[in-house]
Amino acid sequence: MKEKVFLIRSSGESDPELSAKLSAFLDSSGLLDFIEANDIIALKTHFGESTKSGYVRPVFIKAVGDLVKGRGGKPFLTETSTLYRGNRTNALDHIMTAVRHGFGSENSSMPIIMADGLYGDEEVEVPIPGKIHTSVKIAALFSRVQGAVIVSHFTGHLAAGFGAALKNMGMGCSSRKGKLLQHSTAKPRVKQKLCTRCGVCVKWCPADAIDMEEKGARIDQSRCIGCGQCLAVCRFDAVAYNWGATYEDLQKKVVEHAMGLSALLGGRALYINFLTRISKDCDCMDVYENIVPDAGILVSRDPVAIDAASLDLVEKAAGKKLSEMAYNIPCGFQLEYAKELGFGSAGYELEES
Numbered sequence: 001m002k003e004k005v006f007l008i009r010s011s012g013e014s015d016p017e018l019s020a021k022l023s024a025f026l027d028s029s030g031l032l033d034f035i036e037a038n039d040i041i042a043l044k045t046h047f048g049e050s051t052k053s054g055y056v057r058p059v060f061i062k063a064v065g066d067l068v069k070g071r072g073g074k075p076f077l078t079e080t081s082t083l084y085r086g087n088r089t090n091a092l093d094h095i096m097t098a099v100r101h102g103f104g105s106e107n108s109s110m111p112i113i114m115a116d117g118l119y120g121d122e123e124v125e126v127p128i129p130g131k132i133h134t135s136v137k138i139a140a141l142f143s144r145v146q147g148a149v150i151v152s153h154f155t156g157h158l159a160a161g162f163g164a165a166l167k168n169m170g171m172g173c174s175s176r177k178g179k180l181l182q183h184s185t186a187k188p189r190v191k192q193k194l195c196t197r198c199g200v201c202v203k204w205c206p207a208d209a210i211d212m213e214e215k216g217a218r219i220d221q222s223r224c225i226g227c228g229q230c231l232a233v234c235r236f237d238a239v240a241y242n243w244g245a246t247y248e249d250l251q252k253k254v255v256e257h258a259m260g261l262s263a264l265l266g267g268r269a270l271y272i273n274f275l276t277r278i279s280k281d282c283d284c285m286d287v288y289e290n291i292v293p294d295a296g297i298l299v300s301r302d303p304v305a306i307d308a309a310s311l312d313l314v315e316k317a318a319g320k321k322l323s324e325m326a327y328n329i330p331c332g333f334q335l336e337y338a339k340e341l342g343f344g345s346a347g348y349e350l351e352e353s
């Protein structure tokens with residue numbers, strides 16, 4: 001079955017102008033009609049690791065929150081702690097980062113409540129018909145809400161190939177243990193010939209798994225949790241992954257966790273993907289460099305359909321594969337595995353609003 005995906009095309013508008021277009025579409029589309037009076041609705045987005053990344057700006061988030069309120073719902077902003085060391089490792093640092101980036105209630109008119117508690121360990125085990133896991137660990141708060149709006153920024157990604165709704169759900173809505181499960185097979189190594197001994201990876205490794213030796217950094221495979229942070233922070237290409245053994249596994253596990261979240265929400269969710277400010281790396285990184293012209297905003301009730309449409313639109317806009325613009329890895333496992341599991345629909349019907 002083909003699921004509907006709606007496109008709100010952008011053509012150089014300012015953020016407030018594009019936000020007004022999104023509001024007008026959502027208000028008239030009926031896509032938020034699953035929200036009933038007094039429903040508590042989680043609005044999940046990514047607050048950005050630094051102001052330099054291309055995260056979805058607060059003006060859009062406020063517009064969505066206002067529409068939820070217009071239907072009698074009670075929205076709040078939510079996120080989960082990251083695995084890597086940075087500005088979003090625990091609830092306190094994460095909330096202060098969100099406030100610095102303009103997501104505080106004075107701008108969004110919504111409170112921020114972390115979905116996985118103070119330290120990222122509040123979780124629920126959700127049974128799924130997966131082929132790798134039969135249950136996944138989702139941030140506990142998602143089991144207590146009456147619905148969700150998942151707002152995702154489409155970007156390239158060093159292991160998932162691309163990050164959008166499925167990645168935002170699977171990795172972004174799982175507990176710390178859930179994230180660890182997804183990363184567990186990705187164990188990098190340092191090519192010591194290229195290592196300058198700068199020590200940056202040692203500082204950032206959340207598992208203290210990197211030792212500095214005379215010839216360069218060395219990763220202790222038994223301590224490494226596979227978070228990928230060392231790869232992201234090394235500026236000398238000295239950290240290497242055996243991608244063949246990792247990206248397929250990671251993408252499939254992301255899908256299984258997304259499936260777990262979807263099961264918890266029971267279909268009471270709307271997905272909004274921003275195909276704007278598209279960068280090679282996800283918003284966990286400190287840098288942002290536009291690799292594709294903006295295509296607009298996609299909206300759907302199906303997380304798989306919206307990601308399939310997003311990838312197609314981005315590649316069409318660029319006239320080449322995402323793997324030629326971002327990381328040279330296959331990114332189709334997310335969509336193929338969702339199909340294999342009967343989760344969502346990779347077939348979609350695009351309708352321009």
Ligand code: SF4
Binds near residue numbers: 199239
């Ligand atoms: S960041 Fe790269 S160059 Fe620096 S110590 Fe780590 S592996 Fe070596």
Ligand code: SF4
Binds near residue numbers: 187229
């Ligand atoms: S060594 Fe392992 S745990 Fe440490 S940053 Fe690299 S991938 Fe993460």
